[in-house]
Amino acid sequence: MKFSEGIQKAIPFGYLFLIILGIFKEGVMFYQLGVNILKYSTITDILISPIVDLASFPVILILLIVLIAFSYYFPAYLSKKSDKEWVKRLAGLKGKGELDNERLANHFTNLFVKFMALTLFSFFVGIGLGKGLGLSRRIKEDVLEYKTTLNFSSGEAEQVYLINSNSLYYFYLKKGNKNIKIAPIGAIKSVELPTSKEFK
Incomplete structure (x- = not known):
């Protein structure tokens, strides 16, 4: 399966999406500590912030690779099963007429690109929220280790x-x-x- 139109359109926005992920993750974390991190960061710092987290936790990196592979290959599988009722319901195509395989693959790919973007956004904001809450709690309880x-x-x-x-x-x-x-x-x-x- 060749890259669909959905994937091709998503690639140029990859850097922008990484910046948005970094801004929200770092912003949410440092906001809980009373620091406006954007005043002390460059665009490069924000851009690589999600990548640094992925490199720090190999399990997360593996899960991300699996998610990307799933988002790439599952639409191809669904397009081959387009005659099934459950596939039409999943895609919201019921009653919209027949689509050729290429358009159907693009439709499914767009759905899963949005799903992947939402999942990554929620995941990294969750990391920022968790880190910020955990650190602020340890500061209040004075249980940090100064090593x-x-x-x-x-x-x-x-x-x-x-x-x-x-x-x-x-x-x-x-x-x-x-x-x-x-x-x-x-x-x-x-x-x-x-x-x-x-x-x-």
């Missing part, structure tokens, strides 16, 4: 809880202070991450 060390260019060093970072800033919390601190990348000489349990 990351930031070595500043001035020679000072601080034990912190590193919330996030992008191409411009580090976002972190210092022990004993519930206010989020934002340090420009240029102010940090190095970052010492906690040792993985595998190396202990």
